[in-house]
Amino acid sequence: MNISLSITKNIHDWLFEVMSAPFATVVENVLIAVAFLAFFALAGLLLVWMERRIAAFFQLRLGPNRVGPMGLFQTIADALKLVSKELTGPDKADKFLYNLAPYFVIVASLMALSVLPFSQEFHAFDINIGVFFLIAVSSIGVIGILLGGWSSNNKYSLIGAMRSGLQTISYELSVGLSILTIVVLAGSLQISEIIAAQQAGGWFIIQGHIPAMIAFMIFMIAGTAETNRAPFDLIEAESELGAGFHTEYSGMKFAYFFLAEFINMFIIAAIGVILFFGGWLSPFGITESIPLLGIFWFMLKVLGLIFLMMWFRWTFPRLRVDQLLTLEWKYLLPINLFNIVLMAVIVWLGLTINF
Amino acid sequence: MTNSELQTLISSWNSELEFSEAESQFLNITVKPEYLHQLTSQLKSTKETSFDFLFCLTGMDWGADLGVVYHLESTIHKHQIVVKVNTSDRENPTFDSVCDIWYTAEFHEMEVFDFFGIKFNNHPNLKRLFMPKDWVGFPLRKDYVDEVNMVIK
Amino acid sequence: MTTTTENNAFKSQEYFINMGPQHPATHGVLRLLLTIDGEIIKNIDPDLGYIHRSIEKMCERDSYQQIVHLTDRMDYLSAHINNEAVCLAVENALGLEVPERVKVIRTIIAELTRLASHQLWWGVMGMDVGALTTYFYGFRDREMINDIFEETCGARLTMNYNIPGGLMFDLHPNFVQRVKDFIAHFKTKLPEYDTLLTGNVIFQKRTQGVGILTKEDAISFGTTGPVARASGFSCDVRKHHPYSAYDRVQFNEALFTVGDTFTRYQVRIQEMWESMAIIEQLIDNIPDGEFKTPTNAVIKLPKGEFYQRVETARGELGVFIVSDGKKNPYRLKFRSPGFSNLSALKKMAVGSKLGDLVAIMATLDIVVPDIDR
Structure with a gap:
C-alpha cells in the first residue's frame, strides 16, 4: 500500500517489533480508525454543544447549561436519547436506499477527515494528491442527501434533495477553484508540502495577499454553502420545507445526518486553516520548538473559523434558490477564474510577500 | 355624496329599488335578485358613485327569506351604502356572484354558501370553505338543528 | 386511456403539495393546496376551517357581555382591539356615552396591543426568511408589553379588559410609569431591528419585488391594514372613521406605493413608530374620572342594524350586528381582516417561488383563528 504513515513513530516501531509486518499494518490501521471514529463522535457532539451555546449567545438566551459543567454533556444525553429511540420510517419508502443514505453521508465526511493533519505527527494519510482527495471525497456526501430525499417518498424531502443537488454541484466549483488558487501559490497538492511552504514563507493569506484574501472569502462563502448551513440552508429550510431531506428520518439515522453536518463544517474549517492559515503552525513560529502544541494551534484556528460560520448562520436570512445560483454562476465563478489568473501572475512575477 | 343625492341618482337607474334609512346608519337598497349584478356593477363603474371597496359581505337568514347584505364604500368619494338582496326560496336559493366586480367576494361568497347554502351563479370555485366537505345542513340558518354540537340556552 | 395519462405525465411537470395544516410557515392550522412546477407556484387553494369554532353562531345564543369574551379568541394578537370593536358597537347602538378616561385608556392599550402584535410579527417574519435570531429580539420587547397587560388586567394575551360601557377595572397605579419605561426602552431597540434585518442585503433581495399587489387589486380584494397601505390604499380606520381617542392625536398613516413584500x-416598522407617538401623546393626559358607565345587567339593543369598524393590527375589523330587540343579537357577523387579506394571497404568490410564498405569507401576518372564527 502506498500509504506513508507518520503517526507517532514509537507506536509504529513498537508494533512492528512485537508482530509480523502484515499483521502489524492491520493492527495499526485499526487503531487509527478507532482513534478517528472516537474523534469524530466527540468532535461532532462538542460542535453541537458549541453551536447551541453560540446560538443562545446571539439570541439572548442561556443555552444548554444543566447537564455537566456549562451543559457540556447535554449533547451526549441527546445522543443517548436518539440511540434509544425507535427507528420509524414511511411505509412506502424505498427501504434499501432509505436505510443506505445516512451511511453515505457519514462515511463521506469520515473519509475526508482521514487526510486532515492535526499536527506534524498526527497525520494519518498524507497522499500526494491530498487536497484533490479532500474535494473529491467531500462531495460524495451529496449522494447520500439525494438518496435520502428521494427514497423517503415525501415531496418536501424530494424538493430538499433536488435543491441540495444543484447547490452542491454549483458551489463545488467555487470551493475547488479557490483551493486551486492556493495550489498555484503552494505548487503542490500534498497537504504536508502546502504547510511546509507556509512554514518557509508565512501563511498563505499573507503570502498571497490580495488574491489569497479574495480566495479565502469565496472559500468561506462556498464552504458554508457546501455544508448546507444558513444562509444557504435551502436543503433544510425549516420554514419552507419542514426539515427538508431528513424529514422522514428518526433516531440514530437522523443523528447521522445531523452529526455529518457538523463534521462537514469541521472539515471545511480545517481545509480553510490548512490552506490559508498555516495548518498546525503557530503564529510567528512562537511555539515551533514544541511540535505537540501544533494540535492546539490547529484546533484553535479551526474553532475560530467554525465560530465565523456559526455567526453567519445566526445572523443572515436565507437565500432563495434562484439567488443562490445567481450568486455562484454570475459572481463567484467569474471572480474566481479571474483570481486564479491574478494569483498566477503574482507568483510568476514573484510579487508574493515572503518573510 | 350624501345619502339623499345617492338615492336620487341610483333610483334613476332602476325603478324597482327600495330605499330605506330606518334602523341603520347607512342608506339601504333592497334589490331584486335578477337586478343584483346589473346594479352592483353599475355602482362600481359609475364615476359619481364608484363603490370600489366591498368591505363586508354577510349572509342573512331573515326567518322566512334568505339574503345577502353587501356593505360598499367608495375609496374616492368616501361614501358608504348597503345593498340587500333576498329570496324566499329556501330549497335552492341562488343569486348572481359579484366576484367579477370585487375579487374579495370570491371568498366571502364561499363562506355564505358554506353557512347558508346560498348558491352563486358564475362563481369560479364554490365549495364548503370552513365546514367539512360531507357536512349536512347549513349551520347559520335559523332552522338548523344539531342536537349533538349545539348548546341551546 | 393509460397512454394519454402517461403522455400527460410527461408533458406536465406540475405536482400537488400540501402546505399545512401542520407546517412551520402557516403559523397555525392553515392548509394550502399548492400546485407546483419545480419550485414555481402555479396555483394556491386555501383549505380553511381547521379551527372553525362557529363564533358567529355562538354569538346568536349569547348576551352582549358574553360575546366580548369570544372575540378574544379570534385575532388573539389584537385581543383588546377585538373587544373594543364589539363594545363600541354596543355602546353606539345604545347611545351610551363612555367617560373620556375610558376612551384614552382604550386607545393606549390598543396601541400597545398593536406594538406587541407587530413585534411578534417582526420576529416571525425574520424566522420565515431564515434569520432565526430575530424571533428572540421581537419576543424580548413584547414581553414588556405583556407584563404591563398582566399588571393591568391579570391576563397577558386574551385580555377581556373591555366591557360594554367601559373597562373591567381601573388602571394599576404603576401603569403610566411602566408604559413610559417601555417606550424609552423600545425607542432604542427599534433601530436595532433595522440593523439586524431591514438593512440586510439578503433580506432586501428576498423581499423586494416579491408578491406585488397593485392598488386596484388591493382595493378589489378588500385587503386592509398594512397589506393594503403598502400598495397605496389609504384605509386606516383610525384616520377615516376615528373612534375612541383617535380624533385627538396626531399621527401619520404609513402609506407606500410599491406593494411588494x-x-x-x-x-409595519413605521406603524410601530406611529403607535409609540400616539401613546406618548396620551400617556401624560389620562383624564380622571370613572372607568365605566353603568349599564343594565341585561343589555338589550334596540331593533336595527349596527356596523362598527376598528383598525386591528391586521387591518379593518367590522362588527355587523342585526338586533331584533332581544338580549342576544339576531345575527352577528365579523368581517375579519385576515380573511380578506388571505384571499389576495393567490394573486400575490402565483408565479413566484416556494421560498417567496413563505415570505409573502409572513407579511400577510396571518392569524388563523381570525380567519376561521
Missing part, C-alpha cells in the same frame, strides 16, 4: 414590512 418589502414595503409591507416597512409599513
Whole structure:
C-alpha cells in the first residue's frame, strides 16, 4: 500500500517489533480508525454543544447549561436519547436506499477527515494528491442527501434533495477553484508540502495577499454553502420545507445526518486553516520548538473559523434558490477564474510577500 | 355624496329599488335578485358613485327569506351604502356572484354558501370553505338543528 | 386511456403539495393546496376551517357581555382591539356615552396591543426568511408589553379588559410609569431591528419585488391594514372613521406605493413608530374620572342594524350586528381582516417561488383563528 504513515513513530516501531509486518499494518490501521471514529463522535457532539451555546449567545438566551459543567454533556444525553429511540420510517419508502443514505453521508465526511493533519505527527494519510482527495471525497456526501430525499417518498424531502443537488454541484466549483488558487501559490497538492511552504514563507493569506484574501472569502462563502448551513440552508429550510431531506428520518439515522453536518463544517474549517492559515503552525513560529502544541494551534484556528460560520448562520436570512445560483454562476465563478489568473501572475512575477 | 343625492341618482337607474334609512346608519337598497349584478356593477363603474371597496359581505337568514347584505364604500368619494338582496326560496336559493366586480367576494361568497347554502351563479370555485366537505345542513340558518354540537340556552 | 395519462405525465411537470395544516410557515392550522412546477407556484387553494369554532353562531345564543369574551379568541394578537370593536358597537347602538378616561385608556392599550402584535410579527417574519435570531429580539420587547397587560388586567394575551360601557377595572397605579419605561426602552431597540434585518442585503433581495399587489387589486380584494397601505390604499380606520381617542392625536398613516413584500414590512416598522407617538401623546393626559358607565345587567339593543369598524393590527375589523330587540343579537357577523387579506394571497404568490410564498405569507401576518372564527 502506498500509504506513508507518520503517526507517532514509537507506536509504529513498537508494533512492528512485537508482530509480523502484515499483521502489524492491520493492527495499526485499526487503531487509527478507532482513534478517528472516537474523534469524530466527540468532535461532532462538542460542535453541537458549541453551536447551541453560540446560538443562545446571539439570541439572548442561556443555552444548554444543566447537564455537566456549562451543559457540556447535554449533547451526549441527546445522543443517548436518539440511540434509544425507535427507528420509524414511511411505509412506502424505498427501504434499501432509505436505510443506505445516512451511511453515505457519514462515511463521506469520515473519509475526508482521514487526510486532515492535526499536527506534524498526527497525520494519518498524507497522499500526494491530498487536497484533490479532500474535494473529491467531500462531495460524495451529496449522494447520500439525494438518496435520502428521494427514497423517503415525501415531496418536501424530494424538493430538499433536488435543491441540495444543484447547490452542491454549483458551489463545488467555487470551493475547488479557490483551493486551486492556493495550489498555484503552494505548487503542490500534498497537504504536508502546502504547510511546509507556509512554514518557509508565512501563511498563505499573507503570502498571497490580495488574491489569497479574495480566495479565502469565496472559500468561506462556498464552504458554508457546501455544508448546507444558513444562509444557504435551502436543503433544510425549516420554514419552507419542514426539515427538508431528513424529514422522514428518526433516531440514530437522523443523528447521522445531523452529526455529518457538523463534521462537514469541521472539515471545511480545517481545509480553510490548512490552506490559508498555516495548518498546525503557530503564529510567528512562537511555539515551533514544541511540535505537540501544533494540535492546539490547529484546533484553535479551526474553532475560530467554525465560530465565523456559526455567526453567519445566526445572523443572515436565507437565500432563495434562484439567488443562490445567481450568486455562484454570475459572481463567484467569474471572480474566481479571474483570481486564479491574478494569483498566477503574482507568483510568476514573484510579487508574493515572503518573510 | 350624501345619502339623499345617492338615492336620487341610483333610483334613476332602476325603478324597482327600495330605499330605506330606518334602523341603520347607512342608506339601504333592497334589490331584486335578477337586478343584483346589473346594479352592483353599475355602482362600481359609475364615476359619481364608484363603490370600489366591498368591505363586508354577510349572509342573512331573515326567518322566512334568505339574503345577502353587501356593505360598499367608495375609496374616492368616501361614501358608504348597503345593498340587500333576498329570496324566499329556501330549497335552492341562488343569486348572481359579484366576484367579477370585487375579487374579495370570491371568498366571502364561499363562506355564505358554506353557512347558508346560498348558491352563486358564475362563481369560479364554490365549495364548503370552513365546514367539512360531507357536512349536512347549513349551520347559520335559523332552522338548523344539531342536537349533538349545539348548546341551546 | 393509460397512454394519454402517461403522455400527460410527461408533458406536465406540475405536482400537488400540501402546505399545512401542520407546517412551520402557516403559523397555525392553515392548509394550502399548492400546485407546483419545480419550485414555481402555479396555483394556491386555501383549505380553511381547521379551527372553525362557529363564533358567529355562538354569538346568536349569547348576551352582549358574553360575546366580548369570544372575540378574544379570534385575532388573539389584537385581543383588546377585538373587544373594543364589539363594545363600541354596543355602546353606539345604545347611545351610551363612555367617560373620556375610558376612551384614552382604550386607545393606549390598543396601541400597545398593536406594538406587541407587530413585534411578534417582526420576529416571525425574520424566522420565515431564515434569520432565526430575530424571533428572540421581537419576543424580548413584547414581553414588556405583556407584563404591563398582566399588571393591568391579570391576563397577558386574551385580555377581556373591555366591557360594554367601559373597562373591567381601573388602571394599576404603576401603569403610566411602566408604559413610559417601555417606550424609552423600545425607542432604542427599534433601530436595532433595522440593523439586524431591514438593512440586510439578503433580506432586501428576498423581499423586494416579491408578491406585488397593485392598488386596484388591493382595493378589489378588500385587503386592509398594512397589506393594503403598502400598495397605496389609504384605509386606516383610525384616520377615516376615528373612534375612541383617535380624533385627538396626531399621527401619520404609513402609506407606500410599491406593494411588494418589502414595503409591507416597512409599513409595519413605521406603524410601530406611529403607535409609540400616539401613546406618548396620551400617556401624560389620562383624564380622571370613572372607568365605566353603568349599564343594565341585561343589555338589550334596540331593533336595527349596527356596523362598527376598528383598525386591528391586521387591518379593518367590522362588527355587523342585526338586533331584533332581544338580549342576544339576531345575527352577528365579523368581517375579519385576515380573511380578506388571505384571499389576495393567490394573486400575490402565483408565479413566484416556494421560498417567496413563505415570505409573502409572513407579511400577510396571518392569524388563523381570525380567519376561521
